[in-house]
Amino acid sequence: MANEIDIAVIPGDGIGPEVVTEAVKVLKFVTNGGKQDVKLTYYKLGAEHWLETGETLPDETLASIKQHDAILFGAVGAAPGDTRIPSGIIEREMLLKLRFSLDHYVNLRPSKLYPGIESPLSNPGAIDFIVVREGTEGPYVGNGGSVRTGTSHEIATEVSVNTAYGVERVVRDAFRRASERERKHVTLVHKHNVLVHAGHLWKRTVEAVAVEFPEVTHDYLHVDAATIFLTTDPSRFDVIVTDNLFGDILTDQAGAITGGIGLAASGNINMDRTYPSMFEPVHGSAPDIAGQQKADPTAAILSVALMLDHLGLSEEARSVEQAVEKEITSRQELTDNRTTSEIGDAIVALLA
Numbered sequence: 001m002a003n004e005i006d007i008a009v010i011p012g013d014g015i016g017p018e019v020v021t022e023a024v025k026v027l028k029f030v031t032n033g034g035k036q037d038v039k040l041t042y043y044k045l046g047a048e049h050w051l052e053t054g055e056t057l058p059d060e061t062l063a064s065i066k067q068h069d070a071i072l073f074g075a076v077g078a079a080p081g082d083t084r085i086p087s088g089i090i091e092r093e094m095l096l097k098l099r100f101s102l103d104h105y106v107n108l109r110p111s112k113l114y115p116g117i118e119s120p121l122s123n124p125g126a127i128d129f130i131v132v133r134e135g136t137e138g139p140y141v142g143n144g145g146s147v148r149t150g151t152s153h154e155i156a157t158e159v160s161v162n163t164a165y166g167v168e169r170v171v172r173d174a175f176r177r178a179s180e181r182e183r184k185h186v187t188l189v190h191k192h193n194v195l196v197h198a199g200h201l202w203k204r205t206v207e208a209v210a211v212e213f214p215e216v217t218h219d220y221l222h223v224d225a226a227t228i229f230l231t232t233d234p235s236r237f238d239v240i241v242t243d244n245l246f247g248d249i250l251t252d253q254a255g256a257i258t259g260g261i262g263l264a265a266s267g268n269i270n271m272d273r274t275y276p277s278m279f280e281p282v283h284g285s286a287p288d289i290a291g292q293q294k295a296d297p298t299a300a301i302l303s304v305a306l307m308l309d310h311l312g313l314s315e316e317a318r319s320v321e322q323a324v325e326k327e328i329t330s331r332q333e334l335t336d337n338r339t340t341s342e343i344g345d346a347i348v349a350l351l352a
């Protein structure tokens with residue numbers, strides 16, 4: 001690793017810029033005075049940028065983003081009711097274009113209930129699992145359309161694409177991560193009782209890859225039952241591997257049971273390192289609280305820890321995690337009245 005880390009920063013829309021400001025504060029603090037210098041290059045992208053310029057993600061911008069070591073991303077997207085912006089244009093043509101073009105096939109979403117954080121569950125137990133969500137396939141690929149039959153009935157399709165190559169690489173990643181964890185257990189979540197084609201491919205792949213990891217146990221849950229157990233018995237989970245859409249839904253639920261979406265971090269990871277990986281909170285642009293300094297920046301700050309780990313700066317990553325853990329352990333209640341920047345400052349103070 002060179003002495004300088006070169007980061008592309010995409011703050012985005014709504015609370016994105018607010019939480020990214022705090023994440024950058026932490027990133028600068030934890031690396032400053034240490035071995036690393038940090039170079040930050042900001043890219044203005046997202047719904048507001050589209051309204052100003054009509055641009056989603058031009059190819060030259062994508063080419064430029066590819067040159068960095070990693071990407072720190074806030075959130076993009078408009079309020080669901082905002083009619084000025086066609087629904088999905090920013091999500092598909094900007095965010096998913098980035099994830100797909102940079103081959104972010106491992107969407108890593110850790111979920112942990114920190115001491116002192118109140119879960120909405122009455123008996124949450126010890127929650128500490130990771131979701132390894134497939135990031136480049138499934139119903140997200142845009143394979144679909146809308147046509148009308150001769151009698152004018154509209155037909156809309158959204159085909160889920162699952163390649164043996166794509167499923168195998170993410171399943172192997174989940175097993176490798178499980179083999180490095182204490183409980184060494186993988187749960188495949190799918191719906192193979194109905195989605196028999198994709199579901200059986202996922203199930204067969206898990207059986208095949210499991211042979212390479214005899215120390216890792218595994219089981220299976222249909223996604224509907226998985227939502228039950230995430231509510232009634234979340235401590236049973238260690239590593240969940242699942243497809244792109246199920247992973248999206250389960251990780252918002254995972255955020256909610258561990259104290260709120262404002263704490264949930266993620267990494268869109270290209271494990272082959274052919275392109276930069278991207279680190280972002282699980283949450284969106286939260287138009288309902290944007291511009292009010294009400295957003296919790298913790299998810300963005302924990303995403304910095306995932307980024308530092310990916311860049312080989314594990315000591316710095318642990319420092320950020322420990323500071324966050326200390327800070328959130330001391331919270332009296334999650335909905336405290338501190339501003340976004342006060343929470344960022346409190347975490348920085350614990351790094352000092």
Ligand SMILES: NC(=O)c1ccc[n+]([C@@H]2O[C@H](COP(=O)([O-])OP(=O)(O)OC[C@H]3O[C@@H](n4cnc5c(N)ncnc54)[C@H](O)[C@@H]3O)[C@@H](O)[C@H]2O)c1
Nearest residue numbers: 075076077078079261262282283284285286288289295296
């Ligand atoms: N990765 C991304 O950029 C991303 C992710 C999810 C949604 N989106 C987009 O964001 C927009 C809004 O989506 P949504 O409302 O469905 O989901 P959202 O995650 O933005 O908000 C859901 C709820 O969680 C709250 N919330 C989110 N982040 C928070 C934080 N850090 N602190 C405190 N509360 C927080 C919001 O106030 C809201 O009540 C949409 O345009 C959507 O497409 C983008």
Ligand SMILES: CC(C)[C@H](C(=O)O)[C@@H](O)C(=O)O
Nearest residue numbers: 077091092095096248282284
């Ligand atoms: C905005 C959307 C494309 C995105 C997803 O579905 O992956 C978001 O919900 C997320 O969880 O990062």
Ligand SMILES: [Mg+2]
Nearest residue numbers: 248249252282
């Ligand atoms: Mg989501």
